Amino acid sequence: MADNILELRDVKTHFALHTGFLVKRRAGAVRAVDGVSLAVREGEVLGLVGESGCGKSTLARTILQLVPATGGSVLLSGRNLGTASRAELQACRGDLQMIFQDPYASLNPRMTVFAALAEPLRVHRICPPSEVRGRVHALMETVGLSPRLARKYPHEFSGGQRQRIAIARALALRPKVIVADEPVSALDVSIQAQILNLLSRLCREMNLTLIFIAHDLSVVRHISDRVAVMYLGKIVELGPAEEVIDRPRHPYTRALVSAIPVADPEVERGRQRIVLAGDPPSPIDPPAGCAFHPRCPHAVDRCRQAVPPLVPSGPGREAACVRLGEI
Amino acid sequence: MALLTVTDLRTTFHTRNGVYRAVDGVSFSVERGETLGIVGESGSGKSVTCYSIMGLVPQPPGRIEGGSAMFDGVDLLRCSPRQARSVRGKRISMIFQDPMTSLNPYLRISEQVIEPLLIHERISRKEALGRALAMMEAVGINDAARRIRFYPHEFSGGMRQRVMIAMALVTRPELLIADEPTTALDVTVQAQILDLIRREQRELGMAVMFVTHDLGVVAGLCDRVQVMYGGRIMETGDTLTLFRSPLHPYTRALQRSVPGLQPKGEELFTIPGSPPDPSKPAAGCGFAPRCAFAADACTKARPELELAAPGHAHACVRARAGEISVGA
Numbered sequence: 152m153a154d155n156i157l158e159l160r161d162v163k164t165h166f167a168l169h170t171g172f173l174v175k176r177r178a179g180a181v182r183a184v185d186g187v188s189l190a191v192r193e194g195e196v197l198g199l200v201g202e203s204g205c206g207k208s209t210l211a212r213t214i215l216q217l218v219p220a221t222g223g224s225v226l227l228s229g230r231n232l233g234t235a236s237r238a239e240l241q242a243c244r245g246d247l248q249m250i251f252q253d254p255y256a257s258l259n260p261r262m263t264v265f266a267a268l269a270e271p272l273r274v275h276r277i278c279p280p281s282e283v284r285g286r287v288h289a290l291m292e293t294v295g296l297s298p299r300l301a302r303k304y305p306h307e308f309s310g311g312q313r314q315r316i317a318i319a320r321a322l323a324l325r326p327k328v329i330v331a332d333e334p335v336s337a338l339d340v341s342i343q344a345q346i347l348n349l350l351s352r353l354c355r356e357m358n359l360t361l362i363f364i365a366h367d368l369s370v371v372r373h374i375s376d377r378v379a380v381m382y383l384g385k386i387v388e389l390g391p392a393e394e395v396i397d398r399p400r401h402p403y404t405r406a407l408v409s410a411i412p413v414a415d416p417e418v419e420r421g422r423q424r425i426v427l428a429g430d431p432p433s434p435i436d437p438p439a440g441c442a443f444h445p446r447c448p449h450a451v452d453r454c455r456q457a458v459p460p461l462v463p464s465g466p467g468r469e470a471a472c473v474r475l476g477e478i
Numbered sequence: 479m480a481l482l483t484v485t486d487l488r489t490t491f492h493t494r495n496g497v498y499r500a501v502d503g504v505s506f507s508v509e510r511g512e513t514l515g516i517v518g519e520s521g522s523g524k525s526v527t528c529y530s531i532m533g534l535v536p537q538p539p540g541r542i543e544g545g546s547a548m549f550d551g552v553d554l555l556r557c558s559p560r561q562a563r564s565v566r567g568k569r570i571s572m573i574f575q576d577p578m579t580s581l582n583p584y585l586r587i588s589e590q591v592i593e594p595l596l597i598h599e600r601i602s603r604k605e606a607l608g609r610a611l612a613m614m615e616a617v618g619i620n621d622a623a624r625r626i627r628f629y630p631h632e633f634s635g636g637m638r639q640r641v642m643i644a645m646a647l648v649t650r651p652e653l654l655i656a657d658e659p660t661t662a663l664d665v666t667v668q669a670q671i672l673d674l675i676r677r678e679q680r681e682l683g684m685a686v687m688f689v690t691h692d693l694g695v696v697a698g699l700c701d702r703v704q705v706m707y708g709g710r711i712m713e714t715g716d717t718l719t720l721f722r723s724p725l726h727p728y729t730r731a732l733q734r735s736v737p738g739l740q741p742k743g744e745e746l747f748t749i750p751g752s753p754p755d756p757s758k759p760a761a762g763c764g765f766a767p768r769c770a771f772a773a774d775a776c777t778k779a780r781p782e783l784e785l786a787a788p789g790h791a792h793a794c795v796r797a798r799a800g801e802i803s804v805g806a
């Protein structure tokens with residue numbers, strides 16, 4: 152079995168809330184990420200799904216050290232990023248890269264594709280200056296862009312092409328781990344498929360580890376080896392992607408899966424849907440016990456009392472529900 | 479007779495970079511009580527079709543170049559402003575992807591939900607408030623009596639969507655035009671909103687034009703579907719037929735791109751290239767440059783939408799000539 156390249160140990164990212172205009176008072180916290188433990192194996196694609204506001208982006212930004220964790224630790228190849236020295240952090244900066252939903256926002260509109268890709272190579276002294284040009288062209292070819300387009304600006308590209316540029320930029324430093332936050336959510340299906348194929352191929356060929364965040368479960372099922380389902384800052388179910396999505400165990404995952412529209416009218420017409428009442432609750436004042444209990448059709452008294460831990464729920468699978476055996 | 483009949487609608491935008499043919503000769507009709515799905519990729523002209531019917535195309539830069547939209551004997555594209563007002567907002571309502579397009583952030587929800595009633599019906603404020611409250615309850619807003627006094631920002635995204643739907647339905651319209659009302663929502667909230675639209679549709683017997691790019695949503699909601707590409711309709715038919723036996727290569731390609739329907743581990747099916755540039759209309763079929771079946775004939779003349787079977791029409795010359803079968 153491959154080693155864990157990335158490990159999260161009880162990671163918490165809380166944002167302090169303040170009231171008052173002149174005198175700020177602490178008024179509780181947004182528990183955006185609230186105790187996530189996860190081991191990601193080298194070369195695997197881990198999908199991360201959950202409703203809006205459940206903390207996916209915050210977890211991604213915490214892994215990248217873009218926001219400080221308020222608890223727990225993030226380990227990259229065994230090194231604790233939270234306690235690493237500046238020099239140590241600098242040394243592994245290139246190992247972790249991020250891709251965002253909106254490639255337009257993550258690319259400098261005044262930089263040509265060439266400049267955008269050459270910059271990280273120069274700043275991090277990845278190759279001698281004389282080789283930068285060749286490397287940029289090779290990167291462009293890797294992501295399926297013709298090097299002839301190197302002198303163009305981001306606005307001259309379509310959404311899908313811009314996402315290719317963002318991917319090439321992330322690849323420039325030869326990272327070990329890429330965290331992609333909804334990289335295809337803004338794209339049309341036909342373009343989405345092109346980018347998914349590209350990411351799959353890159354992971355295979357370069358033995359990249361990919362954390363792939365999305366809210367579309369069918370996309371996640373396709374690209375991921377394993378999937379983690381988040382609800383209100385916590386992982387509630389984890390396991391092989393197909394298993395979890397085809398045979399969900401946690402009541403929340405079941406509801407989520409049953410809400411995905413299937414592009415087949417006959418399937419749709421014969422379908423029994425679990426329609427959840429209400430919106431996801433607020434991470435400011437999460438419900439006691441299992442955070443899902445107010446919307447859960449199976450909730451009993453026990454669910455309100457203690458936060459259920461992730462427990463084994465099948466081969467390679469875990470779920471955080473005290474009623475797994477009963478429902 | 480159909481409730482709404484759109485014939486040869488052509489809408490353009492005149493910009494510095496040229497003339498964009500957003501909607502380029504679109505004809506369709508909506509029957510009373512039915513749900514018509516409009517699918518297509520970004521920029522295919524779905525929203526502009528709806529805006530043209532609702533009189534919401536900004537002019538300039540927009541211009542309705544031609545065509546008609548007959549609603550119960552009135553051509554919405556040509557009638558007097560007074561006639562238009564008696565239809566739009568009362569007998570036809572529209573909801574949007576972003577509820578803040580139709581909600582005023584500075585007004586209490588109560589004022590906004592009663593507004594269409596006060597404009598279109600001779601009823602008192604009190605009566606209007608009663609109707610508004612009943613509608614808010616019908617769309618599943620708990621504690622409506624208190625929350626009707628809220629401002630839009632005090633609601634979550636899903637709840638705002640419900641408020642907008644309540645506002646659109648309060649006049650009991652005969653046609654609801656829904657432009658991707660669930661695209662920005664979580665699947666769980668989307669399921670709630672789709673349920674709500676279905677239920678209200680049954681209660682009011684209203685017709686729905688539902689714009690989406692999600693074939694899954696169409697499969698579960700719509701009686702008929704119309705597939706748009708580059709400002710034109712490529713194929714239209716009843717939902718079951720269109721999904722089971724599509725005739726146009728674009729419909730089939732769109733269907734094959736859905737990741738949920740493809741075996742895991744294999745490469746996903748992709749449509750090569752990118753969507754057409756609306757300022758450079760093609761001489762032939764707009765999809766030809768990306769079509770796996772394209773031949774010379776496809777680039778010569780623009781194919782018209784023609785019936786292949788009752789209720790099932792498409793605009794592919796090769797399928798019509800029996801030269802190709804896209805299969806499903």
Ligand SMILES: Nc1ncnc2c1ncn2[C@@H]1O[C@H](COP(=O)(O)OP(=O)(O)OP(=O)(O)O)[C@@H](O)[C@H]1O
Binds near residue numbers: 203206207208210434
């Ligand atoms: N800088 C911040 N300060 C305060 N609260 C924040 C901050 N960033 C995020 N949050 C809150 O943390 C919670 C989680 O947000 P996050 O963006 O991680 O969710 P997400 O799962 O990525 O959602 P989406 O699917 O909408 O992108 C939300 O309630 C959000 O409002």
Ligand SMILES: Nc1ncnc2c1ncn2[C@@H]1O[C@H](COP(=O)(O)OP(=O)(O)OP(=O)(O)O)[C@@H](O)[C@H]1O
Binds near residue numbers: 522756
């Ligand atoms: N105000 C405008 N000015 C200029 N061009 C416009 C304007 N509104 C729309 N267009 C153009 O009209 C074409 C059709 O746009 P439309 O919004 O109808 O697409 P759509 O099918 O609704 O796409 P989406 O799925 O992205 O909502 C596009 O090429 C767009 O650029």
Ligand SMILES: [Mg+2]
Binds near residue numbers: 207208209
């Ligand atoms: Mg996010």
Ligand SMILES: [Mg+2]
Binds near residue numbers: 525
């Ligand atoms: Mg639109």
